[in-house]
Amino acid sequence: MQPKKIRILGFGGHGAVVADACRALGWEVVGFMAEEGLIPASPEPEGKVLRVKREEKLDPKKLGTKTVALGIGNNEARAWWCEKLVRDGFELPPILHPAAWVSPSAKLAEGVFAGAGAVVQAGAVVGKAAIINSNATVEHHAEIGEGAHIGPGAVLAGLAKVGQLSMIGAGAVLKDRVTVGKLCMVGAGSAVIQNVPDKSTVAGVPAKPLS
Numbered sequence: 001m002q003p004k005k006i007r008i009l010g011f012g013g014h015g016a017v018v019a020d021a022c023r024a025l026g027w028e029v030v031g032f033m034a035e036e037g038l039i040p041a042s043p044e045p046e047g048k049v050l051r052v053k054r055e056e057k058l059d060p061k062k063l064g065t066k067t068v069a070l071g072i073g074n075n076e077a078r079a080w081w082c083e084k085l086v087r088d089g090f091e092l093p094p095i096l097h098p099a100a101w102v103s104p105s106a107k108l109a110e111g112v113f114a115g116a117g118a119v120v121q122a123g124a125v126v127g128k129a130a131i132i133n134s135n136a137t138v139e140h141h142a143e144i145g146e147g148a149h150i151g152p153g154a155v156l157a158g159l160a161k162v163g164q165l166s167m168i169g170a171g172a173v174l175k176d177r178v179t180v181g182k183l184c185m186v187g188a189g190s191a192v193i194q195n196v197p198d199k200s201t202v203a204g205v206p207a208k209p210l211s
Contacts, residue, residue: 003028010071018071030064079147082129
């Protein structure tokens with residue numbers, strides 16, 4: 001049987017990580033694509049990168065497949081492209097590294113990525129285009145909003161919530177039942193023990209607002 005084909009949207013470091021996960025899952029990665037004019041923040045993968053425009057309707061024939069994996073690190077851009085690709089008729093299956101563990105009762109939307117060593121426990125809900133990075137833990141009935149990024153080694157205790165487009169830094173910990181609002185930034189290694197309002201940046205142990 002021929003492997004199913006997939007193209008990676010994104011061509012920096014996160015794109016390379018997603019491509020590796022796709023290959024480990026048995027997908028054939030036909031190539032990378034990127035928004036016209038963007039420059040990657042980390043090394044590009046080998047091979048030609050197909051450039052695409054936001055305003056163009058994407059053609060599966062041009063891309064070589066109707067299946068796409070999101071390899072964009074920027075939360076806002078990743079969420080925007082997820083919506084566009086769905087509108088254009090593409091499939092964005094959750095990409096779950098073979099070394100990740102996801103409960104059968106967890107709910108994952110389109111475009112979700114779970115890296116190697118990630119754990120998603122019972123009843124967790126993960127919104128579209130969210131990232132659960134390497135060795136991150138999402139405990140039971142936690143909720144992650146669309147386009148949010150749970151950094152490497154971060155931990156969301158049971159019933160914790162992370163809002164749309166928020167970033168939880170590497171190694172940060174959210175106490176059970178704590179809510180981090182939309183468009184927030186939680187610094188690496190922080191311990192969040194109280195709710196965080198929308199559009200806030202917090203860091204430290206315990207996490208406090210940064211002026």
